[in-house]
Amino acid sequence: MKRTLRNLIAILVVLGLVGGLAAAQDYPWQPDRPITIIVPWSAGGSTDQVTRVIASELEGALGVAVVVVNQPGASGSIGTANALAADKDGYTWAAGAIRDVGTYVVLGMLDTKVEDWHPYFAVSNTSIIVVNPNTPYQTFDQLLAAFEANPGSITVSTAGLSSAGHTVMENIAQAAGLSYSHVPYDGGNPAVIATVAGEAQVNTQLAVEQAEMLRAGRLRPLAVYANKPLVLDGVGEIPPITNWMPDLVIPSNYFGIWAPVGIPDEVVETMNMVWENVMMDSEALRSYAAERGALFNPMYGDEAIAEAGPSISHQAWTLYDGGKAVISPADVGIERP
Amino acid sequence: MHRADLIIGIVLTLFGAVVVRESLVMPRFASIGADPVTAPGLVPGLLGGIIGLLGLLMAVRATLGLRAAASAAPTEASAPEDADDGTEPRYVVESPHAGRNRLATMLVAGLIFAGLAVGRLPFWLATFLFVFVTVALLEFQRYGRGRAVWQRLAVALVIAGGTAWAVVYVFESIFLVRLP
């Protein structure tokens, strides 16, 4: 009976008749129409997945529909620009990785900085250095030795230039003085599959994209790109890369949603309360993170902006040193880490 | 038809050449150690070249008058659009300009509506005005005489009102799309 009732409500929501039926708590902001979150990447990707979990939690807390709109293109800068240009009424948000928002400016794509936004983080994502199980590399130092013995010929699949996987591999290569053959794909999932299929030998994409293949034994984990070991359900403990490369600087890669500065104060207050009371205890988000190999890390306000800083400056300078940035990070006030 | 093919062929050849040129000047990222086979201009350049060649082929074919030969080739059927075999619906007899007039009406009204009005006017208003004006104009062209002006306007009014209401309701309330 309960199921039927819930179902009926869902249908009514679908028909748009009872947008605000579910009672919202006494938040200072009572939205009266659907809220839009722009995902500036295509549907089904890592940003899209986590954003839909966030959207469901927000829906429950605020009592209105939260619609996820995919606006892919230009490395996420188009969707982000649209969120920035929208009416500052709190009904339009953008999602993604905060370090992308902070580095569009050096790529010459969008003139914005992290201080232009109210960020609300949900998880931080890490990468795992994995290899195809048919390759001979059993440990990370064997792989390092192989990179040194065959410069420029071991294939590494990533989601393209300046993607999470490429940044990780580029950092390892710069720190250890290696060279490798970079094989770019159209997204994290295709890159992971290429390593599973054996087209590329190594993959450094996000753990959320690798988790299922790791569990199935189709990929062999060598090290997690972090300074603490990662425990993944069904895989076990993966040692941190700092075991072999202790000097590596590894900033966290935060994912979440944000709205431009200028939205009404009561919206900010409400979202702060939602984050404090709902997101910090969200079972849905916590189990999503645990299953997918992400770190449950809700955070907002000044703390979030402060945490975003290192990952942005790290990313900006990696892009600049790689010849990808058109504006020097120094010119827009991003210090070298 | 040959002349149209010739002109289109020449236009395509030139277009292909421009695309090839634009592709050649794209950066190749050699400075960051990129493999030359991954240059962004590679595929557009190839495509531009192919389009240019096919265009040239079309132009040459048109000059030599080979189009007819192509149609008459064995095992080939006639084009789908020539499929009128007597079962076509019957047509209202109308002046030869009628089609052109309707086309012009729709093209101009459509461009003004979607290109200019949407985004400046509220969507329901833009839709209402566009549908009302277009349907009314087409109604006048359709029935040269014999129908009262108020009848034609009433038809347009009903259709325009219905469309504006239904589109806004369906998209905003059911599909949760924010209309411009």
Place this chain on the structure above:
Amino acid sequence: MEGLGYFFNGILGFLDFTSLWDILWATLLGIIVGMLPGLTATLGVALLTTLTFGLPSDEAILILVCMYVGAIYGGSRSAILLNIPGTPANAATALDGNPLARHGEGGKAMGIATAGSVLGSFIGMIMLATIAPLLAEAALRFQSFEFFWLAVFGVVISGRLTALTDPLKGWIAGFLGLLVAMVGQEAIYSYPRFAYGDTNLAGGFGLLPVLVGLFGFAEVLSVMQQPLAAVIKTSADSVIPKVREVFRYWKTIIRSGVVGTLMGLIPGVGEDMGAWASYALARGASKEKEKFGKGSVEGLMAAEAGNNAAVPGAIIPVLTLAVPGSAPAAVLLAAMFIHGIRPGPLIMITNPSFVYEVTAMVFLASAAILLYGLLLTKPLLLVLRVPPSRLMPIILVLCTVGSFAIASRLFDVWVMLGFGVLGFILRMYGFPMAPLILGVVLGPILDSNLRRGLVLSEGSLVPFLTRPISLALWLGIALTVLLGVPPVQRLLARAFRRRKRDGTADAGS
């Protein structure tokens, strides 16, 4: 046999009031979404993912599968009635479906399309249930080299099939489509090609605005130019296709179902190629080749069976590899993750009943399609009775909203207008639109796979030519092109006649 048990349990599990109600409304909503130009399966599934969060996982996935199946089927309605494919997957449907409708056989055409869709879904479903894990491994054999050839193959085949008298124009349209897809940031260096500093251009032309322009706006303009038909004769024939007529083409249905499923299986290719590949094969094998493109029942059935079979096909790698076979399947995958279902290579071990539950969902959605196909056809035929001068302005409004709705960008509306005018001009001179849109779909695949393949082979072209699947694909392309060139055709015809004569001569002596 264990699987069969799971399957029937799955169906029985959905036979309560709530589930049946879900199936009915979700499939109907799917058909509506599919029918409206610009609203596609991807958009529909994504929208419902958000709205079904709170529901139990099996119910939510059921709703999404119904939406997906319904939308791919729904697109055939507008393709047949208005010559505007509701989703890109229905472009091949319009080739034969619309001529049938114009000849007053709209009811029959929709009945045939329904039969094709349902039977295609069933075949895909059987393959999903029986050989899912096996087929998924086969998808892994498609690597960069094969994807490149597959993209070329798609454009060449559809260019040939949509311009039978003059394949040159079909190919030009196809390559123009590939070039359209080049605009905007490319996948490797994110370099904005042909953008000239414009942020909107750097994002590229969206597939849907281009589709809605080429088929929607351009169609509206074409209709305006044609003499207005008084009222299109609505057929008195039954909307229920004659069983004999359907089963006359049983070979075509089975072939299309299998090919559609296989195309759905290949990541990123999906329903569009499912329809095209089965249409091409059906024409090749048909005894009535000359009817194709002019209202062939067989062609219509092949196209619809092909794109609907691709739905279960695209779900196979979602379940067994966690890799979507098409864009709507990608959203479905995301939804499964959100609901705590973990598709992937382990699913047959961790959750073996789920694969069969999904199969049962596809089955029930197909059953709903059959129901709606029978109920909705008569009312939909009324669309043909509305004079175009009153219908077309409304269609243009829908095109505008549809192209805006996808990403809420005004730029997309302008893209729709621009491609509408371009499409109208190209059509006037005999260029088909379908290869152009397939080119836009396949362009990014061709681009990044060619360059990636060259990185992997260190600049060598040899693997492109010698790997087994690649070899088959490029030979197929070469054959298609050669057979499309008139001098070769004449030569072949002559050689064929001579051999026949020689043959009789030999027999005589």
